[in-house]
Amino acid sequence: MSALSGQSARDVRARLPITDARAMSVVAPVVFGAALLGLWQLAVVALDIDAYVVPAPSDIWSELAANHATILDGALSTGRNALLGMLAGALVGVLAAVLSSAVRVIDQMAVPVVAALSVVPIVALAPVLYTLYGAAVDTARILVAALSVTIPVYLNTLRGLRQVSAVHRDLMTAYAAGPLQVARSVTLPTATPYVFTGLRIASSLAVISALIAEYFGGPIGGLGKSITSAASSSNYPLAYAYVVGAIGLGLAFYVVTLLVELWFSRHRST
Amino acid sequence: MRAMTSAAIQVTGVHRVFTRKKDQVVALDDVDLTVGAGEFVSLIGPSGCGKSTLLRLVADLDAPTSGSIQVFGKPARQARLDQDYGIAFQQAGLLPWRTVSGNIELPLALHGYPKADRRSRAAELLELVGLSDFAQHHPDQLSGGMQQRVAIARALAERPRLLLMDEPFGALDEMTRERMQNELVRICAETGAAVLFVTHSIPEAVFLSDRVVVMSPRPGRIVDVVAVQAGGLGPSQDRTDAVRDAESFFHSVARVRELLHGAPAPGARGVEAR
Amino acid sequence: MTGSTTLTRRVRQLCLGLLGVLLLAALWDLYKAFGPEAGVTVGEQTLVLPRTTDLAMPHTWEMLQRLTEPVTSARDAPSALSAVLDASGFTLGIAARGWLIGVVVGLVLALLMSRFRTAESALLPWVVLSQTVPLIAIAPLVRRWGSALSFGGFEWTSEHSVSVIAAYLAFFPVAVGALRGLKSPDRTHVDLMTAYGVGWWRSLVSLRLPSSVPFLLPALRLSAASAVIGTVVAEVSISLRGGIGRMVVEFAQSAGGDPAKAWAPIFGAVLVGLVAAGAVGLLGLALRPFALTEPVR
Numbered sequence: 001m002s003a004l005s006g007q008s009a010r011d012v013r014a015r016l017p018i019t020d021a022r023a024m025s026v027v028a029p030v031v032f033g034a035a036l037l038g039l040w041q042l043a044v045v046a047l048d049i050d051a052y053v054v055p056a057p058s059d060i061w062s063e064l065a066a067n068h069a070t071i072l073d074g075a076l077s078t079g080r081n082a083l084l085g086m087l088a089g090a091l092v093g094v095l096a097a098v099l100s101s102a103v104r105v106i107d108q109m110a111v112p113v114v115a116a117l118s119v120v121p122i123v124a125l126a127p128v129l130y131t132l133y134g135a136a137v138d139t140a141r142i143l144v145a146a147l148s149v150t151i152p153v154y155l156n157t158l159r160g161l162r163q164v165s166a167v168h169r170d171l172m173t174a175y176a177a178g179p180l181q182v183a184r185s186v187t188l189p190t191a192t193p194y195v196f197t198g199l200r201i202a203s204s205l206a207v208i209s210a211l212i213a214e215y216f217g218g219p220i221g222g223l224g225k226s227i228t229s230a231a232s233s234s235n236y237p238l239a240y241a242y243v244v245g246a247i248g249l250g251l252a253f254y255v256v257t258l259l260v261e262l263w264f265s266r267h268r269s270t
Numbered sequence: 271m272r273a274m275t276s277a278a279i280q281v282t283g284v285h286r287v288f289t290r291k292k293d294q295v296v297a298l299d300d301v302d303l304t305v306g307a308g309e310f311v312s313l314i315g316p317s318g319c320g321k322s323t324l325l326r327l328v329a330d331l332d333a334p335t336s337g338s339i340q341v342f343g344k345p346a347r348q349a350r351l352d353q354d355y356g357i358a359f360q361q362a363g364l365l366p367w368r369t370v371s372g373n374i375e376l377p378l379a380l381h382g383y384p385k386a387d388r389r390s391r392a393a394e395l396l397e398l399v400g401l402s403d404f405a406q407h408h409p410d411q412l413s414g415g416m417q418q419r420v421a422i423a424r425a426l427a428e429r430p431r432l433l434l435m436d437e438p439f440g441a442l443d444e445m446t447r448e449r450m451q452n453e454l455v456r457i458c459a460e461t462g463a464a465v466l467f468v469t470h471s472i473p474e475a476v477f478l479s480d481r482v483v484v485m486s487p488r489p490g491r492i493v494d495v496v497a498v499q500a501g502g503l504g505p506s507q508d509r510t511d512a513v514r515d516a517e518s519f520f521h522s523v524a525r526v527r528e529l530l531h532g533a534p535a536p537g538a539r540g541v542e543a544r
Numbered sequence: 545m546t547g548s549t550t551l552t553r554r555v556r557q558l559c560l561g562l563l564g565v566l567l568l569a570a571l572w573d574l575y576k577a578f579g580p581e582a583g584v585t586v587g588e589q590t591l592v593l594p595r596t597t598d599l600a601m602p603h604t605w606e607m608l609q610r611l612t613e614p615v616t617s618a619r620d621a622p623s624a625l626s627a628v629l630d631a632s633g634f635t636l637g638i639a640a641r642g643w644l645i646g647v648v649v650g651l652v653l654a655l656l657m658s659r660f661r662t663a664e665s666a667l668l669p670w671v672v673l674s675q676t677v678p679l680i681a682i683a684p685l686v687r688r689w690g691s692a693l694s695f696g697g698f699e700w701t702s703e704h705s706v707s708v709i710a711a712y713l714a715f716f717p718v719a720v721g722a723l724r725g726l727k728s729p730d731r732t733h734v735d736l737m738t739a740y741g742v743g744w745w746r747s748l749v750s751l752r753l754p755s756s757v758p759f760l761l762p763a764l765r766l767s768a769a770s771a772v773i774g775t776v777v778a779e780v781s782i783s784l785r786g787g788i789g790r791m792v793v794e795f796a797q798s799a800g801g802d803p804a805k806a807w808a809p810i811f812g813a814v815l816v817g818l819v820a821a822g823a824v825g826l827l828g829l830a831l832r833p834f835a836l837t838e839p840v841r
Contacts, residue, residue: 028666053688108557109564119817120810121773124789127796128806132594132601139592167363170331174357175380176350185376189367204676211678212777216793227681243681250676267366267408 055237063241071245074223079249081138081222082210085145086253089206090199092146093153097191100154101161114151122148122209126216135217144213145206152205153198160194161187193265200261203253211246223249276343278432278464279305279328284337286323286490296489297323301337303483303492305464307431310506312467312475312482314526320490321468322436328466329357329434341432353381356425356463360437362417364409370420371396371405377427395423398457415446422454426461433458433465439474451477452511459507472530476522477513480506484529494529498522569604576601602804610804611811624805628791628812635775635787636816638703642710643771643820647764649711650718657719658726658752659744668723675716679774683709683781702784710774714767721763725756761828768820776813788812 037057043049044056051059064071100107122144129140164187172182214224223246230239286298297320305311313321326332327339330350341349349355356377364373374395375388383391396402399419409417418438425433439447451474458465469475475482480499485492499505502518513519576596584593594601602610611628614621622630653671657664686708690700729751737747779789791809798805 025665028662029669032666033670053692054685105560108560109567111557112561112565113568115818115821116814119769119772119821120814121776121789121817123773124776124792124810124813127792128810131599131796131803131806134595134600165361165363167359167361168365170326170329170359171357171363173331174329174350174355175377176353177380181380185380186365189365192367207676208678212680215680215781216796224678224680227678231684239681243678246678246681247673247676250678251673254672254676267410 051236052234055240059237060240060244063235063237064244067238067241070226071223071242074221074226074242075245075249078207078211078214078222078224078246079253081141081213082145082207082249082253085142085147085210086149086199086203086206088142089146089149089202090153090195093150093198094157094195096150097154097157097161100158107158114154117147118151118155123212123216126213129213130217136219138219141210141213141218141222145210148205148209149199149202152202153195156194156198156201157191160191160197163194164190193261193268196257196261196264200254200257203257204250207246207250207253276307277304277340278307278309278342279303279466280338280340280343281324281328282338282340284324284327284334284339286320286327286332287335298327298334299489299491301490301492305432305466308462308464309481310458310465310467310479312469312479313485314469314472314475314482315485315490315493315530316470316487318490319485319487321485323490324485325434325436325466325468329355353377353428354430355432355434356428356430357434358418358421358425358436358438360440362409362414362421364417364420364424366409369406369408370401370412373409373420374424374427376424381428391427392423395426398426398460399423399453415442415450418442418450419453422457426457426463429461431463433463433467435465436468437470438467439471440469447471447474448511448514454478455507455509462507472523472526473514473519476503476519476526477509478506482522482526484526486532496522496525496529501525572604576603599803602807606804607807607811610802611808624808628788628808631786631788631791631809632812632816632819635772635779635789635812636819638706638779638787639710639768639771639775639816639820642707642775643714643768645707645711646714646716646767646771647718650715650763650767651722653715653719654722654726655748657723664723671716671719674712679709679713679777680781682712683778687782702782705782706775706778706784706787709778710771713774714771717763717766717770718760721759721766722756725759725763726752728759729755757831761831764827765821765824768824769817772813772817772820788816 040054041057044054096110100110125147126140126144129143133139133143168186168190172186177185211222211224214222215228223242227239227242227246230236230242281301281303284298284301285296288295288297301320301324303311303324313324315321323332327334328341328346330339330346339346342354344352344354364370365376368376371389371392374392378388378391393402393405396405399422401416401419401423404412404416409420412420418441422435422438425435439450442450455478465478467475467478476496476498480497482496482498483492484494484496501522503509503513503516503522575593579593579596581596611625612623614623653667657667683705687702687705690702690705690708726748733751733755734747737751742750775787776789776792778784779787780793784790788809791812792806795809796806
């Protein structure tokens with residue numbers, strides 16, 4: 001006991017394991033990005049490049065500032081579809097993975113369907129989904145986002161459910177724990193970070209899928225529709241302002257899911 | 271002398287054969303062993319001698335190919351279902367998402383103890399292993415030795431009369447290891463539990479045990495049993511650091527080494543530890 | 545384990561897989577037979593299950609049957625199946641080129657990032673960010689840039705644009721996977737190389753590249769699927785005829801009178817994806833000696 005008195009209690013507050021965040025890892029990408037933007041601006045001005053080919057960052061910025069309200073509206077509309085799709089897709093993916101890990105036959109029956117879904121461009125399903133649900137509702141877009149999330153979440157969760165370490169399994173046997181107890185105290189907590197890894201991988205995919213689905217039809221509103229309508233009226237800087245909005249939306253989804261993933265795996269370093 | 275009628279462990283004629291593809295590996299060959307109530311028995315031997323396999327059979331984590339295993343007079347399986355033993359492995363095996371206190375409470379939670387009881391029992395055990403300040407830490411914030419203490423506290427949670435320990439100090443450095451041994455002696459004295467302890471360290475086995483069971487590999491067999499307590503070291507509960515310098519300690523160590531090497535070790539001739 | 549038991553296991557897996565597909569088809573037709581015509585709505589107006597009218601939801605056998613019928617009513621029209629196969633081949637070819645470009649770019653980026661820590665901190669966030677850029681935005685851009693290009697006998701076509709866009713999606717898994725693989729060797733092995741006094745180049749060849757293989761294989765497969773997705777989407781956004789992407793849009797337009805037809809190119813898309821993933825899988829067999837260990841994640 002005396003041996004411990006010298007040990008100061010370490011900080012108990014849970015922290016995100018962004019451990020080796022050095023100044024360099026913030027400065028370097030910012031410098032690189034700024035240099036890229038500067039070169040772009042310089043090239044457009046110096047070579048007098050037409051906005052039809054590529055507009056100057058400054059023009060995009062002024063369109064962004066002038067239209068931030070409509071861009072935000074579009075982002076909200078697309079973001080809502082992506083979010084609903086992501087939640088639905090994650091739910092289905094997790095439930096299916098739990099089912100597959102519990103019943104081997106289901107796992108094997110799912111193999112070809114999962115293989116097909118993981119290689120098919122989900123957005124190619126958009127037209128038939130519009131036919132199935134009608135072009136007046138957002139369901140087809142939500143479904144496209146959901147389908148693109150389901151597979152990564154399913155595969156990662158399934159892997160996570162199989163990661164239970166031998167010593168934990170022995171421990172549960174030694175405690176004569178029932179199947180539900182094992183699931184609740186060991187299997188599901190082990191798999192949780194994997195669920196969020198799948199979700200993080202799929203997050204920006206969900207946004208892009210929801211956005212591209214707009215391109216295939218459906219109601220007005222949303223960034224995808226706005227990009228195409230601005231481009232078809234030759235307002236290229238505005239089109240790019242919408243693209244910047246789309247990038248921001250995708251990035252927001254990515255960062256949020258990344259933080260959630262880090263939070264859930266914060267004690268897993270050992 | 272302890273009464274052998276209420277033996278903690280009774281292993282009779284146990285064989286365990288592993289079949290891997292076409293190969294058959296005899297992990298245990300006709301093993302008999304009795305561990306009395308409150309007795310500390312170590313299993314020692316080189317890798318592959320089946321010492322861990324024997325412990326897993328007693329814990330009913332694995333089943334013997336033939337032979338019988340009784341724990342407190344009932345089949346091993348029944349003893350497991352009745353939670354008659356506590357267990358600790360070489361890896362601490364703590365659940366990384368639970369706090370230290372939550373890990374100790376785990377078996378109590380699984381077996382339906384009310385929350386208040388769990389809390390107070392965990393606090394008690396943390397006191398016993400000297401980690402009261404770390405109750406709300408997570409395992410990744412502890413050193414290896416501290417994690418292993420938590421694992422031992424967890425094994426003691428339900429006041430078992432038998433502890434099964436599979437090289438619990440195997441991954442620790444020598445200093446930490448000796449300190450943990452001293453603590454284990456103290457804990458055993460306080461709880462009065464019988465212990466089956468697997469190790470590959472000769473001094474550790476001799477220091478901790480009433481009897482040391484020496485095993486040999488291919489096939490896994492018991493070579494001999496060294497009665498450390500009868501050899502002059504006294505009951506395992508009363509050992510202190512001074513024992514490590516006692517002459518009878520060295521005699522027992524030499525005797526175990528001799529048995530492990532299959533030939534008398536130089537300088538140990540004539541020493542009769544039995 | 546003997547040969548015959550692995551064979552029976554394979555057959556069993558195949559049968560179960562087939563059963564899974566049939567079950568899905570049965571579910572589809574059962575819902576079509578018994579589900580409400582207007583679909584199932586949750587809350588105010590959120591349609592969660594589709595409409596079951598013949599126009600919205602064809603029978604599964606109609607989808608298959610439609611493949612054997614002529615594409616259009618023109619007299620010499622080929623069967624829908626052969627049209628889909630043609631388009632699949634076209635798309636697969638473009639995707640393969642895109643995949644190759646993507647793999648090369650991804651590997652170069654990964655090498656650069658594993659060599660210089662500053663390069664990693666500077667580039668990696670942008671590599672991740674690049675995948676949040678919607679393809680439909682860059683597709684017309686690439687075509688415009690490409691059309692301005694012409695040197696010697698080489699002429700930039702829309703097919704090249706589509707390949708480049710496919711590469712834009714395909715490079716990402718390779719860059720990230722290869723970087724992770726190149727950084728995967730144990731500290732001990734790296735120290736060993738340093739102790740031997742071996743330079744970066746030699747330790748790359750003898751340690752880092754071999755140990756990156758287990759990470760590289762799934763990345764290459766993922767990148768093949770991405771290349772197919774990129775190709776299909778790019779075909780749509782720059783209206784390149786001949787491939788699956790354009791066919792999806794065209795056939796969907798006739799869905800009003802011929803709902804089963806819209807499903808034909810989707811089967812083609814699945815086929816292209818499976819063939820692409822399978823081809824990369826074969827490549828994996830060649831690299832198998834290195835893939836002794838599975839990646840942790």
